[in-house]
Amino acid sequence: xxxxxxxxxxxxxxxxxxxxxxxxxxxxxxxxxxxxxxxxxxxxxxxxxxxxxxxxxxxxxxxxxxxxxxxxxxxxxxxxxxxxxxxxxxxxxxxxxxx
Amino acid sequence: xxxxxxxxxxxxxxxxxxxxxxxxxxxxxxxxxxxxxxxxxxxxxxxxxxxxxxxxxxxxxxxxxxxxxxxxxxxxxxxxxxxxxxxxxxxxxxxxxxxxxxxxxxxxxxxxxxxxxxxxxxxxxxxxxxxxxxxxxxxxxxxxxxxxxxxxxxxxxxxxxxxxxxxxxxxxxxxxxxxxxxxxxxxxxxxxxxxxxxxxxxxxxxxxxxxxxxxxxxxxxxxxxxxxxxxxxxxxxxxxxxxxxxxxxxxxxxxxxxxxxxxxxxxxxxxxxxxxxxxxxxxxxxxxxxxxxxxxxxxxxxxxxxxxxxxxxxxxxxxxxxxxxxxxxxxxxxxxxxxxxxxxxxxxxxxxxxxxxxxxxxxxxxxxxxxxxxxxxxxxxxxxxxxxxxxxxxxxxxxxxxxxxxxxxxxxxxxxxxxxxxxxxxxxxxxxxxxxxxxxxxxxxxxxxxxxxxxxxxxxxxxxxxxxxxx
Numbered sequence: 173x174x175x176x177x178x179x180x181x182x183x184x185x186x187x188x189x190x191x192x193x194x195x196x197x198x199x200x201x202x203x204x205x206x207x208x209x210x211x212x213x214x215x216x217x218x219x220x221x222x223x224x225x226x227x228x229x230x231x232x233x234x235x236x237x238x239x240x241x242x243x244x245x246x247x248x249x250x251x252x253x254x255x256x257x258x259x260x261x262x263x264x265x266x267x268x269x270x271x
Numbered sequence: 272x273x274x275x276x277x278x279x280x281x282x283x284x285x286x287x288x289x290x291x292x293x294x295x296x297x298x299x300x301x302x303x304x305x306x307x308x309x310x311x312x313x314x315x316x317x318x319x320x321x322x323x324x325x326x327x328x329x330x331x332x333x334x335x336x337x338x339x340x341x342x343x344x345x346x347x348x349x350x351x352x353x354x355x356x357x358x359x360x361x362x363x364x365x366x367x368x369x370x371x372x373x374x375x376x377x378x379x380x381x382x383x384x385x386x387x388x389x390x391x392x393x394x395x396x397x398x399x400x401x402x403x404x405x406x407x408x409x410x411x412x413x414x415x416x417x418x419x420x421x422x423x424x425x426x427x428x429x430x431x432x433x434x435x436x437x438x439x440x441x442x443x444x445x446x447x448x449x450x451x452x453x454x455x456x457x458x459x460x461x462x463x464x465x466x467x468x469x470x471x472x473x474x475x476x477x478x479x480x481x482x483x484x485x486x487x488x489x490x491x492x493x494x495x496x497x498x499x500x501x502x503x504x505x506x507x508x509x510x511x512x513x514x515x516x517x518x519x520x521x522x523x524x525x526x527x528x529x530x531x532x533x534x535x536x537x538x539x540x541x542x543x544x545x546x547x548x549x550x551x552x553x554x555x556x557x558x559x560x561x562x563x564x565x566x567x568x569x570x571x572x573x574x575x576x577x578x579x580x581x582x583x584x585x586x587x588x589x590x591x592x593x594x595x596x597x598x599x600x601x602x603x604x605x606x607x608x609x610x611x612x613x614x615x616x617x618x619x620x621x622x623x624x625x626x627x628x629x630x631x632x633x634x635x636x637x638x639x640x641x642x643x644x645x646x647x648x649x650x651x652x653x654x655x656x657x658x659x660x661x662x663x664x665x666x667x668x669x670x671x672x673x674x675x676x677x678x679x680x681x682x683x684x685x686x687x688x689x690x691x692x693x694x695x696x697x698x699x700x701x702x703x704x705x706x707x708x709x710x711x712x713x714x715x716x717x718x719x720x721x722x723x724x725x726x727x728x729x730x731x732x733x734x735x736x737x738x739x740x741x742x
Binding site: 176180181183184185187188189190191192196200203204206207208210211213214215217219222223224225226227228229231234236244245248249252253254255261263264265266 | 365366368369461462475501504505568569571572573575576583587590591592593594595596597599600601602603604605606607608609611612615617620621623624625627628631637638640641642643644645646647648650681682683686697698699700724
């Protein structure tokens with residue numbers, strides 16, 4: 173299996189919304205390759221017919237009655253936000269310049 | 272003085288909670304600068320809580336089973352209005368708007384919270400060197416690491432800063448530092464302790480548990496924090512198990528399997544202590560045999576793919592919008608990238624990268640999907656072992672505490688130190704580390720007891736027998 177290239181690392185960093193420096197790209201390419209090489213035993217294993225496990229125990233939906241209960245105080249939550257305005261989280265521009 | 276003795280004396284009014292907390296604060300004042308077990312010591316709050324406990328005792332009330340017991344909390348457990356950093360720049364200064372369920376239960380039991388302990392950033396590491404606020408040092412030898420990621424909690428108990436501590440264990444993060452610091456550390460069955468209010472790392476593996484100076488104190492702490500919680504949808508709907516009452520029940524007739532593959536993975540002095548522990552259980556009446564877990568070593572690779580995949584998803588929440596650090600950018604995507612670059616340390620970035628890669632198009636089946644199937648094979652292997660054995664016995668760590676800096680240059684070397692603890696997390700089973708003598712270098716060694724799901728009572732019986740065999 174092809175191990176991870178520097179371009180792969182840059183692609184994955186974009187997916188993860190992580191601005192990496194040139195030095196970090198080089199460093200992670202080598203380190204991630206070493207971990208993936210170690211994981212070759214897992215990747216190469218014949219697991220035909222083995223179901224995947226996502227969680228240690230069988231889970232079923234946990235439901236409660238649809239009755240309003242106490243929740244976090246909005247002002248207290250917004251007080252911990254980097255920026256808030258009019259009872260909402262404030263974020264930088266998402267769309268392009270308005271016409 | 273043990274947690275059990277403190278609670279007994281405080282409830283009886285023969286000792287004040289204030290005196291107890293002052294003793295522990297004095298121990299902290301004496302050695303915290305050297306060890307750095309804490310991110311935050313809650314001096315005023317601890318005194319006020321202790322005074323309230325004393326007031327209730329004086330009024331004829333019972334403050335609870337942990338009356339006046341000083342407890343240290345890993346800094347990934349949310350405490351209302353009190354900074355909770357996960358040892359990350361990302362959450363520096365953040366004060367949660369709610370308490371974790373375990374914190375609420377400790378407080379209701381009369382415990383006195385003395386501080387928030389240092390850890391590897393977001394619980395990612397095995398040495399507490401990945402803290403943004405500097406490493407914790409091992410109380411037995413400050414040139415060595417305390418283990419991790421709950422290294423601050425283990426050091427706090429070992430140094431007498433707190434009678435009990437809570438940690439979290441995703442791949443060994445309670446048991447490994449407990450072993451390296453010479454204390455007891457328990458990872459309960461997945462779902463036995465509510466995860467509400469623990470900052471998520473890998474949600475199918477994370478579990479909160481106690482660290483204590485002895486087995487009885489660990490049992491007492493687990494009885495207080497365990498039990499169903501509606502706020503955690505993965506919480507097992509049954510009450511906390513009775514553990515303190517079974518500690519003297521002995522191990523006569525118990526079938527114990529020593530895991531061959533994990534014995535082969537450790538240093539000779541660690542292996543010798545394990546053989547002595549096996550002999551002690553046999554002398555106490557257990558039937559001890561060797562057992563094989565062929566997939567144990569595959570578990571390590573599977574773990575580092577699954578845990579990082581889950582982490583890459585869980586840590587997407589640190590985007591500079593709702594809490595924590597924000598670094599401004601021209602648009603929201605630039606803000607995300609700059610915030611996460613500045614807020615996360617190297618190991619967290621590395622794991623987000625590995626996890627994102629394992630989940631990305633073209634690699635999902637080969638890595639994440641395969642790791643999930645290996646998880647199934649490991650669980651089958653362990654369940655087959657439990658058909659013949661009540662408990663498994665294994666080393667906790669391959670070595671005693673290593674020097675600071677010894678493994679920081681090569682992440683893979685650090686990951687390999689988790690090989691003995693990972694199987695229980697993948698299976699959701701309980702396991703605990705019990706101190707069992709020292710290595711050739713005079714540093715503590717732990718042995719690990721593993722049990723099937725909800726097998727805590729049997730596991731604690733054997734732990735108490737091991738502890739008694741050293742007395």
